[in-house]
Amino acid sequence: MKESRWKQKDGMEIFLIAEPTSDVRTSAENTRLKAAHRAMWALGDYHRFATATVWELGPVIVDACGISGSQRVLDVATGTGNVAIRAARAGASVVASDLTPEHFDAGRRAARAEGVELEWVEADAEALPFADAEFDVVTSCFGAMFAPNHQTVANELLRVCRPGGTIGLIAFTPEGRGGDFFAMLSPYAPPAPPEALSPLLWGNEEHVRELFGEQVESLEMIRREYVEGAVSPRAYYEFFRDTFGPLVAIRESLADQPERAAALERDFLEFVNRSNRGSSGGSVQIPYEYLLIVGRKRV
Ligand SMILES: C[S@@+](CC[C@H](N)C(=O)[O-])C[C@H]1O[C@@H](n2cnc3c(N)ncnc32)[C@H](O)[C@@H]1O
Numbered sequence: 001m002k003e004s005r006w007k008q009k010d011g012m013e014i015f016l017i018a019e020p021t022s023d024v025r026t027s028a029e030n031t032r033l034k035a036a037h038r039a040m041w042a043l044g045d046y047h048r049f050a051t052a053t054v055w056e057l058g059p060v061i062v063d064a065c066g067i068s069g070s071q072r073v074l075d076v077a078t079g080t081g082n083v084a085i086r087a088a089r090a091g092a093s094v095v096a097s098d099l100t101p102e103h104f105d106a107g108r109r110a111a112r113a114e115g116v117e118l119e120w121v122e123a124d125a126e127a128l129p130f131a132d133a134e135f136d137v138v139t140s141c142f143g144a145m146f147a148p149n150h151q152t153v154a155n156e157l158l159r160v161c162r163p164g165g166t167i168g169l170i171a172f173t174p175e176g177r178g179g180d181f182f183a184m185l186s187p188y189a190p191p192a193p194p195e196a197l198s199p200l201l202w203g204n205e206e207h208v209r210e211l212f213g214e215q216v217e218s219l220e221m222i223r224r225e226y227v228e229g230a231v232s233p234r235a236y237y238e239f240f241r242d243t244f245g246p247l248v249a250i251r252e253s254l255a256d257q258p259e260r261a262a263a264l265e266r267d268f269l270e271f272v273n274r275s276n277r278g279s280s281g282g283s284v285q286i287p288y289e290y291l292l293i294v295g296r297k298r299v
Contacts, residue, residue, distance in 0.1 A: 029193070033148070033193060034099060034124055036190075037099060037100075037146070038099050038100045038102075039249070040245050040246055040249040041099065041100040041102075041103075041245045041246075042100050042102035042103075042245060043245040043248040043249050043252075044242065044243045044244050044245045044247070044248040045242065045243040046079055046080060046100075046103050046106070046243070046244075046245060047079075047080040047103070047106035047107070047110065048243045049239075049240075049243035049244050050079050050080055050082055052228075052239065052243075053228050054082060054141065054142060054226070055082055056226060057082065057083075057141050057142075057170055057226060057290070058081075058082035058083040058084075058085065058086040058141060059086045060170070060224075060292065061083045061086075061139050061141055061168045061169075061170060061292075062083065062086045062087050062090055062139075064168050064292055064294050065137050065139060065166045065168035065294060066166070067087045067090045067092050067137055067139075068090055068091060068092065069090070069091030069092065070091075070092075071092045071093070071136040071137055072092065072093050072094075072095075072134070072135050072136050072137075073087045073092040073093070073094045073095070073135060073136065073137045073138075073139065074094075074095045074097060074128075074130065074134070074135040074137070074138045074139070074160060075087065075094065075095070075096050075097065075139045075140065075141075075143075076097055076098075076123070076125050076128070076138065076139065076140040076143055076144045076157065077097070077098055077099065077125055077140050077141075077142075077143020077144050077146065077147075078096040078097060078098045078103075078107065078120075078140075078143065079098060079100075079103050079107070079141075079143065080103045080104075080106045080107035080110055081096050081107040081110055081111055081118065082141050083139045083140070083141050084096035084107070084111075084118050084139075085107070085110055085111050085114050085116060085118065087137070087139070088111065088114075088116035088117070088118050089114055089116055092137070094116075094118045094119070095118065095119045095120075095121055095130070095135075096118045096119065096120050096121070097120075097121045097122070097123035097128070098120075098122065098123065098143070099122070099123070099124050099125070099147075101120070101122040104120040107120060108120065124147070125140070125143070125144045125147040125153045125156060125157075126147050126148075126149055126152045126153055126156060127152075127156065128156045128157075128159070128160050130160045131160070132159050132160065133159075133160070133161065133162040133163065133165075134160050134162075135160050135161055135162065135165065136161075136162060136165045136166070137161070137165060137166045137167075137168065138157050138160060138161045138165070138166075138167050138168075139167075139168045139169070140157075140168075140169050140170075141169075141170045142170055142171065142172065142290075144157065144169065144202075145169075145171040145172070145199040145200075145202035145203075146199050148192065148193060148195065148196035148197060149195070149196075149197070150197045150201065150202065150207070150211055151211060154211035154212055157169075158212070158215050158216075158297055161297045162297070163297055163298065163299045164296065164297060164299045165296070165297050166294065166295070166296055166297075167212075167216070167293070167294070167295040167296075167297065168292075168293065168294050168295075169202070169291075169292075169293040170290050170291070170292055170293070171199070171200075171202035171203045171290060171291050171293070172199070172200055172202075172203050172288065172289070172290055172291075173200070173203035173204070173223060173289045173290060173291050174198070174200040174201070174203055174204060175203075175289065176203070176225070176287075176288055176289025176290070177275045177286055177287060177288045177289065178200065178203070178288050178289070178290070179200050179203075180271060180274075180275065181271060181275075181288075182198075182199070182200060184267050184268065184270075184271045185246065185247070185250065185264075188250045188253075188254065188260070188264050189246070189250055190253070202291070202293075203289075203290065203291045204291075205221045205291070208221060208291070208293055212295055214298070215297065215298055216295040216296055216297055216298060217296050217297070217298045217299070218295065218296045219293070219294075219295045219296075220293070220294045220295075221291055221292070221293050221294075222291070222292050223289055223290070223291055223292075224289070224290060224292055225287045225288060225289045225290065226287075226288055226290065227285050227286065227287050227288070228284075228285075228286045228288060229278070229283065229284055229285045229286070230283065230284040231283055231284070232282070232283065232284065233269050233272040233273060233276065233284055234269070235284070236272050236284045236286075237265065237268050237269055237272065240268070247268075250264065251264070272284060272286070275287075
């Protein structure tokens with residue numbers, strides 16, 4: 001099976017089936033792709049975005065993994081330290097890593113405000129610059145899912161985790177509002193590279209089971225939801241427009257296409273209206289389903 005575009009399923013663009021081989025991309029292509037991803041995530045104001053949306057989920061991973069004082073923890077695709085800062089608050093010694101080091105200044109300020117210190121390391125989830133079995137716990141909240149080669153990422157998470165250690169992840173499910181959100185944006189985004197898998201597959205239990213295979217002795221997965229809110233649909237759109245790097249990047253690419261930019265805004269507001277369980281015409285409350293994954297690496 002090999003396809004170069006994400007597939008449509010039930011009106012949602014969720015699946016791209018491809019052979020996940022890391023040698024499909026040459027190293028020069030990979031460098032360009034990762035530089036483009038980094039530039040995209042550096043736009044906007046990620047810390048402002050995260051603290052108003054996904055910030056409650058850092059502690060969810062810390063609790064689910066039982067992170068405590070004596071442990072050494074790696075948070076992959078940490079952003080500004082959502083999981084990492086909470087793991088350090090629990091007493092762990094933490095490395096916060098991300099492809100986008102532009103996030104780290106805001107992360108350092110947030111850590112200082114919480115009275116903790118972490119190590120911040122620029123790192124691609126597909127090529128972690130850490131030794132085998134270096135960490136007791138490896139985490140990622142809506143982060144590692146965005147690297148295109150899922151099997152390479154899973155192998156890297158497992159490699160740096162010690163035998164008997166824990167891997168804790170959070171990803172959007174394809175069936176939830178996150179699936180609809182990315183499907184809404186994707187016609188305006190640059191095409192994904194041919195071998196890239198949809199990030200939403202990390203929210204599919206079967207796919208995750210295949211990725212970790214026999215290398216884990218247990219794999220617990222549970223679907224949950226969190227809610228994003230705003231005073232109005234327009235306020236929700238404007239917040240994303242100003243803070244969320246991928247949307248800022250798409251809008252910059254449409255700078256000389258005002259009609260397409262207007263269509264994107266309309267599609268965004270339609271997404272909000274069909275997802276909103278808040279009062280009609282008033283405040284926004286969008287429930288996003290996610291998959292919480294906790295795996296124990298085989299001893
Ligand atoms: C939605 S944010 C999540 C950040 C953080 N975990 C949180 O909960 O707020 C996605 C993050 O993934 C990072 N990222 C994207 N591709 C990556 C890759 N290949 N390797 C490491 N980080 C990556 C981005 O820089 C961004 O910080």
